[in-house]
Amino acid sequence: MGAAQRVEDMDPLSGVELRHLRYFAAVAESGTVTAAAERLHIAQPSLSQQIRLLERRVGTPLFLRGSAGMELTEGGELLLRGVSKCLAELRASVAAARGAQPTVTLGVCRGVPQPVLSRAEELVARARGARVVCRQVDSERQIAALRAGTLAFGLLRTPTDTTGLSLRVLSDEPLGAVMHSGHPLADRSRLTWPELSGQRLLWFPAERAPGYAAAVLASLRAHGWRPETLAEDDGGHTLFRHRLLGRDDLIALRPHSGVFPDPDLLWRPLGPEPPHERLVLAVPAAPGK
Structure with a gap:
């Protein structure tokens, strides 16, 4: 057989x-x-x-x-x-x-405020008539995935090289200082650049969004503040606040809408001319554009 x-x-x-x-x-x-x-x-x-x-x-x-x-x-x-x-x-x-309703993937960089994410989901769902599935992807990796066609839409931080992509600005907010409620600068309603002398900066790994990281740090240097940076862990809000609590020489930079409500943390505006966080919805450009 x-x-x-x-x-x-x-x-x-x-x-x-x-x-x-x-x-x-x-x-x-x-x-x-x-x-x-x-x-x-x-x-x-x-x-x-x-x-x-x-x-x-x-x-x-x-x-x-x-x-x-x-x-x-x-x-x-x-x-x-x-x-x-x-x-x-x-x-x-x-x-x-x-x-069954079709799905479309939206890449989302870390730390996006909820209203911005909701707006992005709404725009994507309207454009494709599909259910939106969000996936956390750092800004730099989104660029490569969008160009390769493995990601349909991206929500990312600029500036970055967006050649071959179409962009829609969803948020453009000034950055402010985040610190613990007992911080020596907590009694100021607004912080000036000289007051930040000696403060260290809780900062994210630059490879996630190198263009944005470079632009913000260049703006700080232009205003006379050259902080030592302390790498932020990938542990979400719990580890973020843990790093800040009790540290009188450490602040973070966030737009006001990107700060979680927390009785132990404060947000203060910076000035003059603070750097901005700009979030855009990106999609591969149509051929010929």
Whole structure:
């Protein structure tokens, strides 16, 4: 016995195709090969050949052939029950799949304020008529993914090289200082650049958004503040506040909308001319643009 024959013996579905089951059900329901062939829009000899092939694959006669037509054998009756159930479930699954709402992926950089994210989701859903699935992707990686076509939309920080992308600005806010409520500068309603002398900066890894990081740090230097930076962990708000609490020489920079409500932390505006955080919705540009 060959290997192919052994596989067929082990797997009762080996060589059985969906069309064979449809043909079998049509003949069983129509009662004759002629009527079934007309219903299926195929030639009668071809249909008869496919039924005989199915019988060989199943390993038992499925029909008793007589002058009155095709009558199911006991094995045929058993097979028809399963085939009818299978085809009904398959039709229902196909209908459900057709009715399912398509999805589109939106890359989102870290620390995006909720109102900005909601606005981005609304715009993407309206543009594509699809359910939006958000995935955290750093700004720099979004650029590469958008150009490669592996990401449909991106919500990212600028400035960065956005060649080949179309942009829509969703947020452009000045950065302010975030500190713990007992910080020596907490009693100021607004901070000036000289007051930040000696303060260190809780800052994110620049590789996440190198263009934005470079622009902000250049703005700080232009105003005379050259802070030592302390890398921010990837632990969300809990570790962010933990780093700031009790540190009288450490602040962070955030737009006001990007600060979580927290009784132990304060936000203070900076001036004059504070750097801005600019968040944009990016999509690959149409060809020729």
